[in-house]
Amino acid sequence: MQYISTRDKARSVSGAQAVIAGLAPDGGLFVPGSFPALEGGLLSEMASWPYARIASWVLRQYFDDIPASAVEDIAARAYGAQFDDNAIAPLTELFSGQYLLELYHGPTLAFKDMALQALPGLMLESMRLTGEKREVCILVATSGDTGKAALDGFKDVSGTRIAVCYPASGVSAAQKRQMVTQEGGNVFVLAVEGNFDDAQTGVKRIFADASIAGALDKKGIRLSSANSINWGRLAPQIAYYIYAYTRLAQSGLRSGEHADFVVPTGNFGNILAAYYARRMGLPIRRLVCASNANRVLHDFFETGEYNSRRTLYPTLSPSMDILISSNLERLLFEAAGRDDALVNGWMRSLRETGAFRIPPDIKAWMDGVFSAGWGDDGATLASIRRVFEQTGRLIDPHTAVAMHVTQRLRSDDTPLVIVATASPFKFAADVLEAIAPGEAKGKDEFAVTYALAKKAGCEVPERIAALEGKPVLHTARCAPEGIESELMRWLNN
Numbered sequence: 001m002q003y004i005s006t007r008d009k010a011r012s013v014s015g016a017q018a019v020i021a022g023l024a025p026d027g028g029l030f031v032p033g034s035f036p037a038l039e040g041g042l043l044s045e046m047a048s049w050p051y052a053r054i055a056s057w058v059l060r061q062y063f064d065d066i067p068a069s070a071v072e073d074i075a076a077r078a079y080g081a082q083f084d085d086n087a088i089a090p091l092t093e094l095f096s097g098q099y100l101l102e103l104y105h106g107p108t109l110a111f112k113d114m115a116l117q118a119l120p121g122l123m124l125e126s127m128r129l130t131g132e133k134r135e136v137c138i139l140v141a142t143s144g145d146t147g148k149a150a151l152d153g154f155k156d157v158s159g160t161r162i163a164v165c166y167p168a169s170g171v172s173a174a175q176k177r178q179m180v181t182q183e184g185g186n187v188f189v190l191a192v193e194g195n196f197d198d199a200q201t202g203v204k205r206i207f208a209d210a211s212i213a214g215a216l217d218k219k220g221i222r223l224s225s226a227n228s229i230n231w232g233r234l235a236p237q238i239a240y241y242i243y244a245y246t247r248l249a250q251s252g253l254r255s256g257e258h259a260d261f262v263v264p265t266g267n268f269g270n271i272l273a274a275y276y277a278r279r280m281g282l283p284i285r286r287l288v289c290a291s292n293a294n295r296v297l298h299d300f301f302e303t304g305e306y307n308s309r310r311t312l313y314p315t316l317s318p319s320m321d322i323l324i325s326s327n328l329e330r331l332l333f334e335a336a337g338r339d340d341a342l343v344n345g346w347m348r349s350l351r352e353t354g355a356f357r358i359p360p361d362i363k364a365w366m367d368g369v370f371s372a373g374w375g376d377d378g379a380t381l382a383s384i385r386r387v388f389e390q391t392g393r394l395i396d397p398h399t400a401v402a403m404h405v406t407q408r409l410r411s412d413d414t415p416l417v418i419v420a421t422a423s424p425f426k427f428a429a430d431v432l433e434a435i436a437p438g439e440a441k442g443k444d445e446f447a448v449t450y451a452l453a454k455k456a457g458c459e460v461p462e463r464i465a466a467l468e469g470k471p472v473l474h475t476a477r478c479a480p481e482g483i484e485s486e487l488m489r490w491l492n493n
């Protein structure tokens, strides 16, 4: 499989090169040259395959440059005993015909683990294949969950280092504690004053600066990315859509029958993987993009204009507090019939004016696949409360946004899967506030966690409980302009 850039389709690289580079040199994103087909017969067969085997099949299609045995090994190690559920991504029925795809059973309790447990293996194989002798330094901007998942995946992986920048204001108490207590000899965690877009913009500036790359090269270091702009993040995510569909089949879905998926969306990585699964032939009818009050994507799908000139609101679903949704560029590339000149034009307009508009024919193409909805914090809390009252189950605020949108848009009884992206215990204070208003007041973050578990009659996840005794190891903090010097200082040590 060859990969091409969304901004220059004449440029093509191997899967291994795409994973190491992260971003294409022209600033575009790598996309597969074609989509492997998922035949109906194979899909039926997969109903009896465990998760790791489905993931391995997907990765083999997209990384045919990596030996099959190595890919199998990566998948087996990525989706193993570090998950607290044997199914890896259990699909459970919440309401009749409405299922939750629980993607939060990995080591950091958010769906980012589904890709970031596999990415280090893909990265190491890619380094071996391309003869990369330099140390690879993974630089990540996180809205909360990617950072911890990347730290967990890359900690003490030989030949790599990992630096994570998180917004000082805008991550939950548990998310922050997970990161600042991170152990490992090759890790660096930096609080950036500002929101996620500030952190992401600062990190993107470093990636785009050839003089930084040159200086690092002299030290034998190469920068790479573990954000969802990296193809190595997206490919593993395709697997859980296929997996979910095969489990729907186990609970009575007829062969070839369609299902809808509702995805709480920020940087558009998760829902894009669903679109790719659909392109491969997975019987998905509609993909529903769910946004919080930062509804730039919702407005884009409604109007055809992407307009990032607006205030970013901090919400209860911080991993979706994003105005520049990077992976949308990959969808635009497909919507435009892979016309790289059109994509370049829109991206230039976005850079220069903060906005762009797609023509009606391309908007119609989008309408054929995607729907969009949004919900504010009030809707988020109401959704958590409703699900708890009606089913006794807890959902996190991101999943709650998707739940709210589901309730608003559902119009028939096509089976529908809501993608559950984080454990409610990563956002314990807000979830407790939703189901028992006032009870979180005056309690510290751990007391809140135990109060939530008691209320819901369940256990605090082991990994959250374990945070309580861990020392804070990372206190570095800077303004967005200071990321480069902090990074250099760390790399020089």
Ligand SMILES: *Cc1c(COP(=O)(O)O)cnc(C)c1O
Residues within 6 Å of the ligand: 110, 111, 112, 145, 146, 228, 264, 265, 266, 267, 268, 269, 270, 271, 319, 320, 398, 399, 421, 422
């Ligand atoms: C990252 C994240 C999202 C958004 O996913 P994208 O791939 O950026 O669209 C939603 N919910 C949670 C909990 C997340 O961590």
